[in-house]
Structures are given as structure tokens and as C-alpha cells.
Amino acid sequence: MSLAEQQMSLIKLTTEQMSITRSSFAISALLAKKLKPFSDGDFIKECIETTIEILCPENKALFSAISLSARMVTRRVEEISSNIKGYLKEQASHFQYYSLAMDESTDVSDTAQLAIFVRGVRQNFDVTEEFASLVPMKDTTTGADLLEALHRVLRDYNLSLANLTGLTTDGAPAMVGDKRAVVSLIEKEITEFGFPQKLVKTHCIIHQEALCAKSFSFQDVMKVVVKIVNYIRSRGLKHRQFKTFLAEMDDWDGDALYYCHIRWLSRGDMLERFYNIRKEIQIFMTDNGKEFPELNDVTWNCDLAFLVDISGHLNKLNTQLQGKNQLINVLFDHICAFDLKLNLRLSQLQNANISHFTKLADSHPIELKKYISFLFDCKWNFLGGFQTFAPIKMHSHCLALRSLRMSTTWKLIFKWS
Structure with a gap:
């Protein structure tokens, strides 16, 4: 076999291996998105092999090489999760300002789960909105406990309270209750640290609609x-x-x-x-x-x-x-x-x-x-x-008016030119 043939064979083998790996990642991602057991990967592979044996048996060996065992799917999902988290950390490092959404609920095992979402804006006005973390609360869920969990997540993403401008929560007492609730504690820290911004606090608009x-x-x-x-x-x-x-x-x-x-x-x-x-x-x-x-x-x-x-x-x-x-x-x-x-x-x-x-x-x-x-x-x-949204209604109108003014300005420019 000539050198050129050896090189082509190596390139083909490398391409096939990459395609097999990508297929394994893609199927693992689907299993995670659909909340299916990772052990279903073996069954999916069996279905693929049965189908390929009928449609194109000459390629059966290629598809049989896709690894979809429960252990492999777990590894793939962990790698995908790590990659997404790394991307979000990189984006968060460029946030000029950001806002958070927090929701605490109890799962089927009676463990309280604190879900935290982040939306940040960069200097060029690119907006990133992503699920940041799901924190299991093994013990109590007081305002102080929720604040401590939030601080861990903020440290993980290198986010400072100095850039926090908005906070959306559910209606739990530990979230929006008295001065010991997490919203009040965050406001207190912002004031104590001397940060200039005024925190915009909102109740989840969908939850508010559900109450109505x-x-x-x-x-x-x-x-x-x-x-x-x-x-x-x-x-x-x-x-x-x-x-x-x-x-x-x-x-x-x-x-x-x-x-x-x-x-x-x-x-x-x-x-x-x-x-x-x-x-x-x-x-x-x-x-x-x-x-x-x-x-x-x-x-x-x-x-x-x-x-x-x-x-x-x-x-x-x-x-x-x-x-x-x-x-x-x-x-x-x-x-x-x-x-x-x-x-x-x-x-x-x-x-x-x-x-x-x-x-x-x-x-x-x-x-x-x-x-x-x-x-x-x-x-x-x-x-x-929806009266609780009255303080930020003016900001909403400002956004709409600004968009209208920009649209009108462009129309005048094009008309003048």
C-alpha cells in the first residue's frame, strides 16, 4: 500500500471515529432532554442495529461501534453539562449587568430544589439567558439558607452583587416574606457593600397569572x-x-x-x-x-x-x-x-x-x-x-418608546436621503 493510500485510509478511519463519537453525544443529549433513563441507550442501539441490518447490512459494523451503554451515556451527559457550564462561565465573565430568577420547590423525594436562572448583558448588548444551577437544599430552606446557596452559585460563575440589577422569585415566604427573606437579605447586602444600583424585584409573572x-x-x-x-x-x-x-x-x-x-x-x-x-x-x-x-x-x-x-x-x-x-x-x-x-x-x-x-x-x-x-x-x-408590576411598568414603556423613536428616526433618515 502506497503512502497516499495509507494516509487516505487513516483519514477515513479518523472521520468514522469522529462521526461515531458525535452520534453517541447526540443520542445521549436526546435521552437527557427527554428525561429518559440512561439505560435506554442499550435499547436504542438494539433498535438501530435491527434497522440497519434490514436497510443497509453492509454498514452494520459502523453503527454497532456506537457506544450507548448506561455508563457511556452518563459520561456523555456529564461532558455536555460541563461544556455548557464552561460556556456560561465564559459569557458571565463579560456581563456588564445581570438579573436572576429563583424558584424553590420540593421534588418527589421530599428534597427542596432551588433552581437559579441568569440573564446577563454584555457591553455590545448581546444577551445570554441560561439555567445556572439546581441546588438541592438538604436541610432547612430559610432566607439565610437560600442566600448561602445563591452565593455559592455566584462565586462559581464569578458574578458580583455589584452588577445585579433584577431579581425574580416565586411567592414562598423564604423568598419574599419579612426582612429575613432572601430578597430583603440581598438588598441589605447591596446597601452594606455600598453598591449604587436599586434592585428591581418582581414576582414570577407566570405564577402571578396562575394566582389570578x-x-x-x-x-x-x-x-x-x-x-x-x-x-x-x-x-x-x-x-x-x-x-x-x-x-x-x-x-x-x-x-x-x-x-x-x-x-x-x-x-x-x-x-x-x-x-x-x-x-x-x-x-x-x-x-x-x-x-x-x-x-x-x-x-x-x-x-x-x-x-x-x-x-x-x-x-x-x-x-x-x-x-x-x-x-x-x-x-x-x-x-x-x-x-x-x-x-x-x-x-x-x-x-x-x-x-x-x-x-x-x-x-x-x-x-x-x-x-x-x-x-x-x-x-x-x-x-x-398585576399591581406589583406597577413600579417597572414605566421601564417597559420606555423600552417600547425607545424602539418607536429609533424606528421613526430611521424612517426620517431614509426619507431625507
Whole structure:
């Protein structure tokens, strides 16, 4: 074999090895993102080998070389995590200012987990927003404990309180309670160190919306729906029988969803599913000796339809408030737009126009006064819940006005030229 052939063979071997390694990293990253057990890597490899043996058996050896054992996937994920953390540290070293978001909750093992997110801006106005750390709180979760955990994370990323401008938290007492809460302790440290900035404090806007959304509830409707759904879902035999019953009825929805009071968004999905198969549910409950006269009540069904429509609007708003790289003025725009929609829906109901309440329109309601009063109360409750954002509302308007001025300036420049 000539030298040139040896070189080409070596290059091909190196390229194949790199591709195999990249494939292992890519699959490991997918397993981590989808929260799958790392041991699933062996099963995925088995699926790949079976497929390759049928489609292109000549390449089976190449694909068999991909290492996806549980130990290897663990190593890959650790390397990916280390790489991401290194990148974030490099970005953080150039932050001119940064803000933090903190959320403390308890996992299935009763261990409190403190999630910390960071958003920083560089001198050229490049913005980096990333999950910084998940800190397990093994003992107490007082404000001092949370502050100590936060300091460890800040030291890890070489971030100083001198550059901290904003802090968003959940509503836990240890976060936003008295002067011993973590927000008050951070403000105290900023003052003691003589840092000039004024900390902008906010309550999680999605959590605030969730609190407001709890007012959008007809208790008489929710009580019956939750009781029926939990009866079906909490009994294995009844649940299997119900799914079989729906299959026999050729129902496209397929099942009833659980309702979780904590995850309030589940209400919208559960209510819509319940509404779509309410007739099948009534037949099934009657066959099992469970009578719910509300299912035959026209007024109750109209209330259910109205609640489904309202919950759908709230779910849409919540989706708009999620996602990365959203500035506060954009979030305020969504809230203000929802307020305008509430006003529009209220005005339409007052004029007996229910075109935007599709489920309610299908139920042909006779009386709308109850829904008008309900929407009116909800509107004020919703707006009142966002009064805590009033101090930063002006900053939001400034951002919007600045953008408008820049846009107008460019138009004048192009017009002049």
C-alpha cells in the first residue's frame, strides 16, 4: 500500500471515529432532554442495529461501534453539562449587568430544589439567558439558607452583587416574606457593600397569572367534574373499562385527563376533554350506578362550556408568557392584550354576542347576565393581581418608546436621503 493510500485510509478511519463519537453525544443529549433513563441507550442501539441490518447490512459494523451503554451515556451527559457550564462561565465573565430568577420547590423525594436562572448583558448588548444551577437544599430552606446557596452559585460563575440589577422569585415566604427573606437579605447586602444600583424585584409573572386564573372558576362546575374524573382515573378497573367503552364508541379523544390543583393549566386540558366526551361519560357513569343529575342540567352544561372557553384563553396567555429571551415589555404587551380581549369579550356578551365563546355558543344559553358579571369580576381581579408590576411598568414603556423613536428616526433618515 502506497503512502497516499495509507494516509487516505487513516483519514477515513479518523472521520468514522469522529462521526461515531458525535452520534453517541447526540443520542445521549436526546435521552437527557427527554428525561429518559440512561439505560435506554442499550435499547436504542438494539433498535438501530435491527434497522440497519434490514436497510443497509453492509454498514452494520459502523453503527454497532456506537457506544450507548448506561455508563457511556452518563459520561456523555456529564461532558455536555460541563461544556455548557464552561460556556456560561465564559459569557458571565463579560456581563456588564445581570438579573436572576429563583424558584424553590420540593421534588418527589421530599428534597427542596432551588433552581437559579441568569440573564446577563454584555457591553455590545448581546444577551445570554441560561439555567445556572439546581441546588438541592438538604436541610432547612430559610432566607439565610437560600442566600448561602445563591452565593455559592455566584462565586462559581464569578458574578458580583455589584452588577445585579433584577431579581425574580416565586411567592414562598423564604423568598419574599419579612426582612429575613432572601430578597430583603440581598438588598441589605447591596446597601452594606455600598453598591449604587436599586434592585428591581418582581414576582414570577407566570405564577402571578396562575394566582389570578384561580378566580376563573365555577366551583359548582369544577366540583362535579373533578369528582367524576377522579372516580374514573383513580380506579384501575374503572379506568380500563372507560377506555374500552370509549373505543367501542369510536371516540377520538380517548380518555379523561386527571386534574391537578397545583398545576392549574391541567384544568383547561381536563375541562375541554371532559366537555368533548361528556355524553359518553354520562352513559358510562349511569351504567356503573353513579348518577350525576348535573350532566342533564342545561344551565350546568352552559356553565361548563363557558368555563372551557375561558380556560382556553388563559392557557393561550400562559403559553405566550413562556419561553426564553422575552423582554419585560413583551410580557406586558401580552398581559395588556389579554386585558383588551377581556374588555372585548365583556362588551360582546353585553350585546348578546357569543361568537368568541365557541363552546358556549354550541350550548345555546338562555341567560348571559351571570357570565357578564363573572367576566367583570375576573377583569378587576386579574388587573389587581398585576399591581406589583406597577413600579417597572414605566421601564417597559420606555423600552417600547425607545424602539418607536429609533424606528421613526430611521424612517426620517431614509426619507431625507
